[in-house]
Amino acid sequence: MVFHRILDFKTRLGFYPASIFSWVLLCKQEINTSYQISYFCFPNFIIMPDILIIDDEKAIRKTLSEILSFEGYKVDEAADGEEGVKKIREKVYDLVLCDIKMPKLDGIEFLQKSNEINPDVPVIMISGHGNIETAVEAVKKGAYDYISKPPDLNRLLITIRNAMDKSTWFRKPKC
Numbered sequence: 001m002v003f004h005r006i007l008d009f010k011t012r013l014g015f016y017p018a019s020i021f022s023w024v025l026l027c028k029q030e031i032n033t034s035y036q037i038s039y040f041c042f043p044n045f046i047i048m049p050d051i052l053i054i055d056d057e058k059a060i061r062k063t064l065s066e067i068l069s070f071e072g073y074k075v076d077e078a079a080d081g082e083e084g085v086k087k088i089r090e091k092v093y094d095l096v097l098c099d100i101k102m103p104k105l106d107g108i109e110f111l112q113k114s115n116e117i118n119p120d121v122p123v124i125m126i127s128g129h130g131n132i133e134t135a136v137e138a139v140k141k142g143a144y145d146y147i148s149k150p151p152d153l154n155r156l157l158i159t160i161r162n163a164m165d166k167s168t169w170f171r172k173p174k175c
Contacts, residue, residue, distance in 0.1 A: 048074045049094040049164060054084035054110065056102040064097060071157065081105025085113050093121055095163055100127035100134060108141060115142045122163035126151060
């Protein structure tokens, strides 16, 4: 299947895309008039985007995990901000979904630590207790966006797609 895509790209473009950004852009799939980034295609291998979900409510974590796994993402979970910080120190994620109100280390504190560790990873804040002031504070401190609970599935998926598109374009190369 990937081989046919490569030939199709060559036919349409007249050349094989050489850069990672070209492959990322060309491998978006249009499904039912909405875009779904299910994986990044390369000639010999597939890289699925990694998402970290941080929420103290197990039911929310599991639900989001199942939805995102179905959409083609690799998902890790953390029960609180401290566990989330530990995970982002151990692994580079493509995106983080983080609750604001949590025990031990809340979402805003996690956001600040995350930006110190890896400022290129977009963080989308989610909360059922927040208000406009909380959302503005989160975005001012570096969050990509703020989504209230329960999240609207379409808005969540579009926000994730947009955040990953932006981070793919603006991520600094690690040389």
